[in-house]
Amino acid sequence: MIRYRAGSIGVLMLLAVPLVAAAGDEVVRIGAWGWILDAPTKVADGAGLFAAGRSEASPERIEVVDVGSGVEAIAALEQGRLDFALAAQAPVARSLLLQAESIRATNPSFVILASLALAPRAHYLIADGSRGIRIPADLEGRRLGILRHSSAHFAWQQFARQHGLDPAGVELVDVTLPDQALALTEGRVDAIVAWDPWSGRLLRELGAKGVVFGMREFYSANWLLLARTQLVDQRPAVADRVLAAYAAALALMDGDRARARGLHAAALGLDPAELAPLEDGVIWQLGLGWSVLSSLEAALDWLAAEPEFAGRPRPRTAPFIDAGPMLRVAPESLALPSYLTRTATR
CATH class of the missing domain: 3.40.190.10 (Periplasmic binding protein-like II)
Structure with a gap:
């Protein structure tokens, strides 16, 4: 539209x-x-x-x-x-x-x-499902790749609050947009907050392992x-x-x-x-x-x-x-x- x-x-x-x-x-x-x-x-x-x-x-x-x-x-x-x-x-x-x-x-x-x-529908939280992340609660104790101080960082905070997650229980790792896919596939992070069109590229790379959490309700x-x-x-x-x-x-x-x-x-x-x-x-x-x-x-x-x-x-x-x-x-x-x-x- x-x-x-x-x-x-x-x-x-x-x-x-x-x-x-x-x-x-x-x-x-x-x-x-x-x-x-x-x-x-x-x-x-x-x-x-x-x-x-x-x-x-x-x-x-x-x-x-x-x-x-x-x-x-x-x-x-x-x-x-x-x-x-x-x-x-x-x-x-x-x-x-x-x-x-x-x-x-x-x-x-x-x-x-x-x-x-x-x-x-500006951001998506994308996780590697092979690491046991299927629902938002599974993010506790994990590493989340995010561009600090960006709109993605803001969106994550709203997402965590709405799902009752303790932000302190998730380790935030500062990851630039070009490095997102590599950081996830190499295991440096367990999930990423991404934008379009990078989110689509990341999901194609993950294939069936990709798990997507939408953020449109929160931001x-x-x-x-x-x-x-x-x-x-x-x-x-x-x-x-x-x-x-x-x-x-x-x-x-x-x-x-x-x-x-x-x-x-x-x-x-x-x-x-x-x-x-x-x-x-x-x-x-x-x-x-x-x-x-x-x-x-x-x-x-x-x-x-x-x-x-x-x-x-x-x-x-x-x-x-x-x-x-x-x-x-x-x-x-x-x-x-x-x-x-x-x-x-x-």
Whole structure:
């Protein structure tokens, strides 16, 4: 199921500006990765939509670069190696907490511009059944491979709580996405929390031994577009251009699903037929509304209970949400009042 809502008139106007040569050919970088939710980035890049809005106001060349996860993307954004990034709410909330005690609490290193997708079926806990794991209780005393501080880490905590598991009774092992399959098959971990499309590859490798526990009842991922605060403040035309390209990509995904899926599949190295079932339940939709706030607050609740953040002040989310680009590009997709965004704090 795909739903789309965006300001098509504003988007078309932004993307219709004639192409001009860039002074110095400056590059603006967007960090993307292979999670199924990042389809809009792959479609926008493959269809040339980032380049289509190049103009005198925004002459920069936009380049999509690969990162390993949302956690890595946020780190690169904060270090200035990226200008835009995509991540789910858990690593975003963690960064908000880390910035809460510094001056960046009112002048953050990055801001949230939009939500691009919602997915209740975002993660899976995959175990090797040959090791005696058949029900959630069998995870007690086992080693679970997980990317720490990621949305998968957040999903695991919700899963454990709902099944009455003591998180302290499961050893968490930090495992990067490329290393997940090897960690499980080599016995370094007994189970993994994975995303699509990696979950499918992992299950194919395990064959009949694979056991899957769904997490859709406990957690929904909110796919957020982030940008460096300095760029948004000093070069608003670039922020508008990127947001317009995403809106156009979502329109393409809604209007020509076969072409959009082909672009996405090519970027992931998959057959389009393999991609189709992975999209089930994902709602790709441009917006900046209450789902962004509620997902961030839920992630902050989780992090507040973690020893790493004991005693830390809880950040206000308003300074981290910039509604300016959405207001200019697709105002009908903006549902938050100004007092809950940077408009009221600058």
